Structures are given as C-alpha cells and as structure tokens.
Amino acid sequence: MQSMQTASQSPNKNVRVIPATKPLAKPEDALDRPLRVAAYCRVSTEMEEQLNSYAVQTSHYTEKIKNTPNWEFVGIFADKGISGTAVKNRDEFNRMIRCCKRGRIDMILTKSVSRFARNTLDCIKYIRILKEIGVDVYFEEQGIHSMKAGSEFLISIFGSQAQAESENLSANIRWGKDKAAAQGKVAFPAKLYGYRRNPDGSVEIIPHQAAVVRRSYDAYLDGDTVLDIIKSLADDGIPSPDGKERWHKNTIIGILTNEKYAGDYLTNKTFCADCLTKKVVRNNGERVQYYIEDHHPAIIPREIFLKVQEEMARRTSLEPKGDFSSATGVGKYRSQYLLSEILICGDCGARYKRVNWYRNGKRKVVWRCINRVQGGPERCSSPTIEEQHLHDAIMQAVMRLAKQDTDVFRIIKEQIRAGILGGDDGIGDIEALQQRIALIDTEIDAKISSVTADNIEDYDDNAIMELLTEKSELEHRLQKAIEQNAAREGKEEKVQEAMQITDMLKNHPMKFDDKMLRKLLKRVEVLSTEEILLTFAGGLQMREKMQDTLKRMPIRKG
Template sequence: MENKRKMKKTVRYIPAKTNLSDPINTGTKKLRVAAYCRVSTKEEEQLNSYEVQRKYYTEKINNEPEWELVGIFADKGITGTSVKKRDKFLQMIRMCKRNKIDLILTKSISRFARNTVDCLHYVRLLKELNVDVFFEEQGLHSIQNGSEFYITIYGSIAQSESENISANVRWGKEQSARKGNVSFHYKNFLGYRKGEDGQPEIDPDQAEIVKEIYHRFLMGDSLNKIAKYLTEKNIPTPAGKEIWQTSTIKSILKNERYKGDALLNKTYVVDCLSKKTKINCGERPQYYVEDNHPAIIDRATFGRVQEELARRSGKQKVKRVGTKTENGKYSSKYALTELLICGESGTPYRRCTWNIRGKQKIVWRCINRLDFGKKYCKNSPSMEESSLQNAIMNAIVKMAKQNADVLEVLKINIGMGIGTSNCGERNRLNLQIEIEKIESEFNSILCQITDDIQDRETNEMKLEKLIAQKRKLEKQLEECQEHEEKQERTNSRLEEISNTLSRLQYQPIEFNDQIVRQILEKVVVESKQRIRIVFVGGYEVIQEV
C-alpha cells in the first residue's frame, strides 16, 4: 500500500471589510448620513435649541468630504417616550428600510428615545438593515460589539428620568389642586373668556347660548332636538364647528363650572410611556372648588337639570317586540310618552295612528297590550288623544284656580320627601369651625412627635381619634350642603309651578306639552272613563274623561 504524503494545512487571513469600531465604511462610495434631533416642548427657548441642532448637524455632515447629507429629521414638541406621534422619526426609519441611509447621528440616547423598549427595538432593526446610529454624548456606535448593553443602561436611565419628571409634574398638579388653583381652557369652553385680571369672566353672547340649552332641556327638549336647533340657527360649537353633537350638549349640561364651581382631576394620565388618559373614578384624589368664578346657571337650575338627566337615563325599561333589550328611551316629541301609565300593568302607553274607513284617528295604547295582546294586560283601554288631552287640561285649569291651596299641599308633600334636617347657615358655619380646630390640633401634635416610643404611640392614638372626628364632621357638612341644595331646587320648582298656574287662572289654554311636563309627575289610566293625575310633589286628583 502506497504511503500517502502528509498534507500541510495553510490558513490565509482575510481582513473584515468594515471596522466595527467606526461607523460603516462603504469604501469609495460616500457615506449617506442623516441626523435626528428632537426638542421636548414648543416653547420659544426650546425651538431655538431645535434650530441650533438643525444648523449644527447640517454643517457637521457637509464638512465631512466622505459624507453625503441625506436629511435632517426633527420632531418639535413631541414626547420622547413614544415614537407613535414622531412623524419625522418614523419617516427616517422608512428611508432606512429602503436602503437610503447608512449612518444616523443623534445627540444622545435620551434624544433618540426615552422608552427603553422602543430604543432597543429600533437599534436592533437598524442593525439588521446595516444602519449605524452614533450617539454623540455617549460616544457610542450601535453596531459596535457590546453596544446593546450600554444602550440598555443609558436607555433605562433616560426612561427613569422621564418617569421622575412625570412624577414631579403630577405632584405639582396635586399641590396646585390642593390650593384650589383652577385652569380654564377658554378656546373650547362656551360661556367664558379670560378677563383683564387673568380670571374667567362671563362672555354675554355665549352665556345666552348656555342658558338656552339649559332652558330647552328643562322644558322637555331631548339632547338631539337641542343639537338640531343650534345647528339650524348656525350657532358654532365650543370647538368652532358647524354641527352640534348630543355629546357636546350633555357635556355642557353636566359641567359644574357653569354654576361657578370646578372639579379638579377629572382625568389622569396612566403612565408617562403610554400617555393614556382615563376618567378618574376614584383612583386618584379629586378636589372640588366652590364659587371659583361667576356662575352662568344658578345652583337650583343646575341641580334640577342633573335630576332630569338622571330621570331620563333611568326611564322604565319595557321589552318591546322586535327589540333585543329593554332600554327605555326618552321622547321629547310628546309629553304623554313620558307620563301616561297603564293602571293595570304599570307599563307606559304608546301613541298610535288608526286608519278607519280612510280617516285617521290618534289613540294611546298600553305597550304590553300592543305587543303581547292580553297575555300581560287584559283590561287596559285604548284612549283617544283629543279626549285624553282635554281631560288633563281641565284638571290642570281646575287646579290653577286653587293655586294657593295646591302649592301649600305640594310644599308639604315635597317637604316630607326632603326630610327634616338641623342644617342651617349657623350650624354649617359651626361645622366648618370645628373642622378647622381639629386640623390645627392635628398639625400641632405632628410637630410634637419625638423618637420616644411611648410618646409616639400616645400621639398616634390622638391623631387617629382626630381623623375619625374630622371624617364625621365632614360627612355632616356634606349632608348639610346637599340638603340646602335640594331645598333650593325645591323652592325654584315651586316658584315655577306657581307662575305656570297663575298664568292658567285667567286664560283658557290648549294642551301644551311643556306645561304638562312642568307640573305633572304622571297620568295613570284607571279605566276608559277615568284617569288619575299626579302633580309634582305627589298631589293627586281623579278626572273623568
């Protein structure tokens, strides 16, 4: 067997084409370079910084003979914790994906992104595209070996800074709210403007629109009807748009600022990364500032509107044929849709049109009887609209002639509904004084706390006792204020009823939906010939049809 000659191995060194310790080198071809810069706010000082950065990078790249300027990508007044709203940043990434950029210059990792996850994601993406990112402050190239470790550390520090800034801002807002400092966004707020002293003042023209909205709502108009009315009148919305939405009307009706108060911290930002805003349902403390600015709507009217909003949203649920839910729906077209009730089943009546021998006849029928026949309601009668309306107006006019007596009965009934209370201006003031005394004593004990364990335990027990006393007094004060507001709303409603009845004493009037809504609570159909009319406050009369 022939011996094989022993082969000698040879190893030839082939140097890398790119020096990873430097930016990517494309050889004779010029390096395509872009720069990214960002400022945090739109304030003048920061905008100057933004222009300085643009000028700096333009000169820096143009002064390098082997570099070719692709573009300066800059975002103004945009958060660094998320890239979603940074349009120029995303445009730069798209150009990298199209192989238009070799190197990106940026001041620091915190300018590139304050979110560690986003920072690493885009650095890795660009690395796969063979695009280098050079962070000047850190002197770091993203394509260097081990660069990701340092980017993670610096990115975490930048994110932590954002979180600290966010926490400081939240603390500052909390302290401002504690002091009752209220900020107004006049641009999208109807009814107020900034006064010469910097405080909100009433805009007379806009205030009339607000009053009109409240008045029409209490007169029975639906949110949709009010929105349609304002749109047809070519009245611009708070945001300056032509078409009103029901959500805007509802927001105006529910906003406590129209009665001169302000609720602070209605919403809050979940975290500095997502920037998601949530409605504050008790997760964060809130502060209610009373009599902060001039009121457009008096407290009694505002309270009645809140009661009416609650009444409409809590309408009786009735399952109807062809519907999946039992949600009640408010109707502003006919007052009796809200008021007419079947005496047998307690179900609302519905307005129907009958065609008899070519002639139309308007009647009201029990919804249960209409949809399910005699299954749930065997004896409810159909009521002719004209006869029903005449009977109701006859009862109202009769009551108008007994104006004083009716009001006295209504006062008694409503007073029973409100209940008795020891609240009065003097008692409310005494409660406030007691609360202030407890707070003063509480702060005094805090200053006296020492390191002695026995003294500390004694003082802690005193503090707990004071806290319990304060909570009890605050609850009494809150109940007192609620009672006073309810009494004020009652007096306002009684005055309105009195004025309505006074007008009806001397002039016959046809059926009027607004008047019926103002003074009637419900109309119960007892039989074909008889209805039971319940006035606001619970006063009842039987009326023949």
C-alpha cells in the same frame, strides 16, 4: 474473525484546511468610507430654554457634519415640543427612518440616548432596524456607535436610565398638579366653547357662544332631546364649535354635562395610565380628584346645571314601556309626547303608546297600553282612549286645581311645595348649630385664658377635650345641614315654576301643552274607560272623569 477485527478499526481520516482568502467584513468598517450623515434633535417642551437648546443642537450638528471630511450633509430632523416616550407622534423621527430605509442616510448623529428615545423598547427596536440596513447611530454624549460590537448592551443601559428618568418626571409633574389643584390652582383649558383664555391666564365669556350654551340647557329642561337641540341649532344656522353646519351628538352631551359651564372645575376626569404608551383612561376612583367651585365666570347657574344632571339621570332610569320591551329593561325617553312618558296603565302598570287608527279613511289618534298592543287582550284588558278626550280630561283637572277657592288653592300649593321640598327649610337648625359652636369657642377661650402659673396644677384637660369633641360633632352636623339647605334652594325653583303655572291657569285657561305640563305633572294613571288619576308635582293626586272612549266597532290600526 480477522475480517471483523479489521472492520472494527477506525480508518485514518485526512483533513485539509481551506484558509480564508479575504478578511471578515465588520459593521464598523462601513464607517471608514464616505458617509451621508443626518442629525436628529428633539426637545420635549416648547419653553424658551428648551427652544434655545433646540437651536443650539441644530446649529452644532449642521456645522459638524459640513466640516467633517468624507461626510455629506443630508439634513437635520427635529421634533419640537414632543415627548420621547412614544415614537407615534414624532413626525420628523419617522420621516428620518423612512429616508434610512430608502438608502439615503448612512449615519445619524444625536446628542444622547435620551434624545433618541426615552422608551427602552423603542430605542432597541429602531437601533436593530437601522443596523440591519447598515445605518449607524452615533450617540455623542455617551460616545457610542450602534454598529460596533457590544453597543446594544450599553445602549440598553442608558435607555433604561432615560426611561426611568421619564417615569420619575411624569410622577413629579402629576404630584405638582395635584398639590396645585388642592389649593384651587388649575389652568383653564385652552379651548372650550363659550370661553376664551387670555394670554395672561384669565378667562372671559364669549357672549354669542354663551347664548347657545344657555339655549341648550333651557331646551333640555323644557323636554327636548339632544337630537331636538341639534336640529334646532341647525335650523337657525348656528355652526358647531369646529365650524361645521351640523352639531355632533357628543358635543351637545359634553356641553350639558360639563361642570365648567357652572363656573366649577373637576380635575382628573381622565389620567395617563402609562407614560410610555400615553394610554389615557377614565378615572373611576384610581386617582384623587378635586372639585373647585367658583373657579371661573359661570355661563349657567349651578342650580340649572344640577337640574339638567337630575333630568338626564331621570331619563336614563325610565322604566320599560311594557313586558315586551327591549332586554335592557329600560324605557326610551321621547320628547315629542309627554304622555308617552307618564301615562300608565292601571291594570298592568305598563306605559301607554300613541297609535294612529283609521276608520272610513279618516285618521284618529288614540292611546293604548303597550302590553295590550303587543300581547293582546289576554295580557291586558285596559281601554283604548282617544287622545282628544284624554287631553280634555287632563286640562279639566289642571283647571279645577287652579280654580279651587282661596283656602283650598293655598292648601294645594302648600302640598305641592311640601312634596318637592320634602320638609321644613332647616334654616333654624343651621342658626342653632352656629350659635352653639360660637358658644363653645368662647368657653374654650375662657378656660385657656384663666390658666396661670399659680393654678396650672388645677387645669382640667378633660373639660377642654370634651368641648373640642362636641364642637367637632356640631361642625359635622352643620356641614350636613348646609348641604341639605343648598339642595332645598335648588328645589325651590321647581316649586316656583309649579306655582307660576297654577296661578296662570287660574286666570287664563290654556290648551294642552306638553312643555308646560311637564313641569306640573308627574304621572297619569288610566283607572277605567271613564276615569284617570293625576299625580302632580309634590305628590298631590286628583281623579278626573273622561268622556266615553271609542265605541267598540271594527277599526283598522295604522
């Protein structure tokens, strides 16, 4: 029992103190030794005032470092015309950090936290990196040494303030640009193929480059693909905007879709989603846009530009060739053969495909329904048609159209015109609306002028409001009528093209020509082995007989 009581008692502990033999090294103590010192300067724009500030900063720090005892001048690292919200593009800053990591710098002098970085995260990140390798950053304006205790808290406060200033500045600049754009005041790009921006801000056309732009638009409307245009330019030795022998596909697409070539300017196609990361995204309705017409000299008439956009949309929306086409359900446009696009099977509705057949070593070109080719006769029983027979039948129909008697030919042309324009010209509506609006203005002026101090009690405010309401409705209708008329003017060119072709064919028989027929034909449907149905521009339809198709005998497909 006694032994258990002894075990439960805690033993006496003997604690010995081991005193420190040398003082704890503090980060700031490193500042008392000779230091290799560099300075970092930055100005965010290249305006004259900022460049003067840059020169003053450089001179100040060079003199300060060289005149301070125990300081060895390493150099000045300076970024001109660079934003401080992101480190990625600040070449001199990054070079300075590399020198610090290689042990060549002990201290960095800079004017303020905002000059070092306007992004709080970047600022703290690099302060910590430098602190770990024993490099001090001295912010002169705030009087802060990054190596001293508590400095990171102060730096984060000033860094957050600098970041907020940058975000506010970005918002103010965007607001100013939007207000200027609303008044049609937008600076033209410094570089755009076909144009030159002069020092005074004026814009002029570069003739030889403009000729290439016009050529590209014309070729596209004639049925060429983007790759066809690229090959044509390369064959003629025309260099790309960056001087290379071959043009890039996106460059041609950019030319064909850029409204600036029509003399217009669309603002805010993209925008900076974050002023810190500088991430640029496409504007899908998140930012207001302004479309400024007649902003600068046009290389391409607006009507031609709109026709190219229509043609692009048409090619993109082509129906699939057949039931066995790609999973996208969209057909692929090919410029080489017009019939690949418009020759349709009357049995299943799929498109026809050009196929090489061989018999006794001789090549024969035929057209076959793609469902028949891929699915066999069980899928489609449409006929195979020899290309020459098909061409002959199409040209016979076109010539027959052109050679109709005068009255019939006039009716056909009117049908084509009506089909393309889609109704009357609407000019009468515009004139009637303008006359009624002018009459309302006269009535309103007369009513207001008739009011005097003697009859003001009898003034009928409701009558004025009714007239103003009617005028507002009429102005809305007038704007719609003007827009519809402008669309008709663009379609009128299509009418003229079709008319010119039919007039030419009437007197000068022509061979099958893809580019010419592309402007005249919309669809050719194979009805049977002996007949096709042609649909012309405007919806006019005509049946045409064909010669007998290929005789049914064993033929090897190639």
